[in-house]
Amino acid sequence: MPDLLRLALEQLENLPPSIWLRRSGTLYLLVNAAHIGSIGLLIGSIVPLDLRLLGMLKPGPLAALAPVLARTAAVGLALAVLTGAMLFSVRPLEYLGNSAFLVKMGLLGAGTLNAWIVRRGQAWARVLDQGRAGGAMRAQAGASLLLWLGCLVAGRWIGFL
Template sequence: MPGQVFTALTPWALALEQSAAGEAIRASAWLYPLANLVHLLGLVMLLGGIGLLDLRLIGLMRGLAPAALAARLIPIAAAGLVLMAISGGMMFAADAGPLIAHPGFRLKLLLVALAVGNALLVHLLWRRRIAGLPDDATPPAAIRLQAAASLLLWLWVAVEGRMIAYS
């Protein structure tokens, strides 16, 4: 099923690559490198924000209140995700045809969807329980498991992104 979705998107990807935006990004000496740099900044913000929160929810850094940490780090992580989406879209436009067919790119998009879904699930299911945790408390096992899954998913997204560049 996911393969069919990507196959259906191939004409759109090819049109995007051949568009003025795709051409401009490929032709510019600085647009693609700038997008790559912004993508890296977004990754640092995302993994830094969500990674620290996940580590706290796993049970580390017990002196920090989970709710206070979440209030400060989630906006940073969300801003990083937005930067990555914008810059990733720019880089995709430059090479959309081959990327839409690349198994690593497809896996990366699937992992991003799973990681974002997991983050929304944590927020919807556990927000009140996290808010009520004392600073030194270890969160319940279900929250720890979901935080570990989040950390692993986002790290896997980063690895897949780097692997695309080497294949």
């Protein structure tokens, strides 16, 4: 690991919020619970949306459901990233040495990039306008489902390594 990165991570570990989290089991528990809840919000929104886009779930009009579920997933992602960064700050050097953490970060980045591409693409506009998903949107929804569920599994894997 480059010296500059190691120094930055050591500084991060010595910031007051990181120290508070390490010293307070209750605070760590609450942030960890918020992280899990945020992940639940993200997965609980993105899985039904992806399944609906794939045509495997028919609970209601896609044009009405898609924007709500996408916004809810975005809020879940933002909160998960915030709380995850707080948890990371407690032991950053250890996490960077954990292969499951690195896999999770890669999947998180790929899932976020996929979501960004979806929201900027013509296929998403077609979903909102016509209420149905074409082949490109179904492929992106399938990729989304795999990426986010993979991220969830990798996150749980961290504690086992």
